[in-house]
Amino acid sequence: MNKISIRFFDNKEVRAVWDEDSSKWWFSVIDIVAVLGEQDDYTKARNYWKYLSAKLKKEKMKWVVPLPR
Numbered sequence: 354m355n356k357i358s359i360r361f362f363d364n365k366e367v368r369a370v371w372d373e374d375s376s377k378w379w380f381s382v383i384d385i386v387a388v389l390g391e392q393d394d395y396t397k398a399r400n401y402w403k404y405l406s407a408k409l410k411k412e413k414m415k416w417v418v419p420l421p422r
Contacts, residue, residue, distance in 0.1 A: 362388050 356371035365388045368381040387398035
């Protein structure tokens, strides 16, 4: 069973899901990008993540964990 949670980092919400099968927390990449980039606009954070992931893919960077879209 997965547990959905809202975590706070620098007083900003970060969505998280607890996966009991792997005993790990999974966090929203876009929420983390928004917090680290001090971005309040979700659309701008999502667009930046799309830009960054495309750039990293072009540079043939590998993800440690495959990221679903």
